[in-house]
Amino acid sequence: MFINHELINELLENAKNSTESDIDKVLFKASSRENLTYSDIATLLQINDDIQLKKLFKIAGEIKNSIYGNRVVLFAPLYISNYCVNDCVYCGYQRCNKFERRKLTQDEIREEVKILEKMGHKRLALEAGEDPNNCPIEYILESLDTIYSTYNQNGNIRRVNVNIAATTVNNYKKLKEKGIGTYILFQETYNKPTFIKMHGKSIKNDYDYHLTAFDRAMEAGIDDVGAGVLFGLSDPKFEVLALMMHNDHLENKFGVGFHTISFPRLKKAEGMELNDFPHIVDDDTFKKIVAITRLAVPFTGIIMSTRESASMRNELLKYGVSQISAGSITGVGGYKECEDGKNVDQFTLDDHRTPIQVLKELINDEYIPSYCTACYRMGRTGDRFMSLAKSGEIHNVCTPNALTTLKEFLLDYGDDELQTMGEKLIQKELSKIKRDDVREIVYNNINSLNEGKRDLY
Ligand code: SAM
DSSP states (O other): OOSOHHHHHHHHHHHTTOOHHHHHHHHHHHHTTOOOOHHHHHHHTTOOOHHHHHHHHHHHHHHHHHHHTTEEEEEEEEEEEOOOOOOOTTOTTOTTSOSOOOBOOHHHHHHHHHHHHHTTOOEEEEEEOOOTTTSOHHHHHHHHHHHHTOEETTEEOOEEEEEOOOOOHHHHHHHHHTTOSOEEOOOBOSOHHHHHHHTOSSTTOOHHHHHTHHHHHHHTTOOOEEEEBOBTSSOHHHHHHHHHHHHHHHHHHHSOOOSEEEOOBOOOOTTOOGGGOTTOOOHHHHHHHHHHHHHHOTTSEEEEOTTSOHHHHHHHHHHTOOEEEOSOOOSTTHHHHHHTTOOOOSSOOSOOOOHHHHHHHHHHTTOEEEOOOHHHHTTOOHHHHHHHHHHTTHHHHHHHHHHHHHHHHHHHHOOHHHHHHHHHHHHHHHHHOOOHHHHHHHHHHHHHHHTTOOOOO
């Protein structure tokens, strides 16, 4: 298999001898935008010195800025079924947790989607436990139709990313036909013995099948895949190098690697105690691995969920995060139940701000909140997206779209304070756009939005 455990362990062992000057050399290489080798990444993972950490964060910030500018993409998860046949020891949905399982009816999905649309969301991540009987692929496909066809007065959800268990090429083809955005699957841990220990007697407990899920997804024509590790299950240094090997494997085989990498950190959930996990990742290590990932794969989006606190998310935006969720609920039917004052999360969350509060903080920190979904709808996926990103031309496409979707949000969902802040930001950002034709696009879009048109890109 393409995750070479021996090689990773050897790289990590050798890197322990890295000197200050070895680390500085790799930092210099990264700041010169040279590709980093596995050995370079292993060296960076040894950083402990405060000055070198600051350098690392500074370079990560510069790389992020040069590729993603100050745009931050927003989304929300939608949990549709908590039936699960697996016994993943870290997860609140594990089979042995006895609670009343539930999957949403299509009417209930419509209701959840309407609430999400009322929050201003345009991009969702569909989430479900694994249960071939209670949650078959047909149910997921029907639910996708329902989500895309649920309109409010301002339009509909424009991109649905899907996070469901590893499946067959045939099923991935069906997902592709339904127009999914990214197919997301977390490896949880790349450490095979740990993977086996964590998943008990489960369908999921097939390391190789899980690891090759993206190969099957790509064979089925899904261009954009989103990886992740559940940080806390195994040594984070091992996981970072394994993520890079997985990414390289896809790049070599399909010409494109991960579209995104998510950084979920283990949280307390029903039926598990954090103390039972010996590899809990502390805040400082977490920040470091996010920044190192930014250096290692500059063109891969980095996603940070509301598992993390507002202050951690704000800080990580500076070191590489490009997408965040907002106003999330991680329970089935949770948006409706939250409106009704109940709570049913899959695991605990640390950022409970509403999207409007998140947007205000983003704008305060001079970020452009973006609800853009244009790339995927224009067919700019996989290597077509990557070559645009690598050419640097992406700013001329993404900034106008980010500003246009922000304006749309302000008109449809903004309160007075957000509208004032947002308008000021839009004017400021417009003045920064150098090309007249690009600025013109935004002016035209703003005029059309003011006239009542929507969904412009
Ligand atoms: N059932 C799908 C599968 O098997 O891949 C994934 C859906 S699950 C709703 C999404 C992710 O939540 C999992 O892949 C896992 O990484 C994460 N997760 C599970 N338990 C967690 C916990 N206690 N803390 C943080 N994240 C957790």
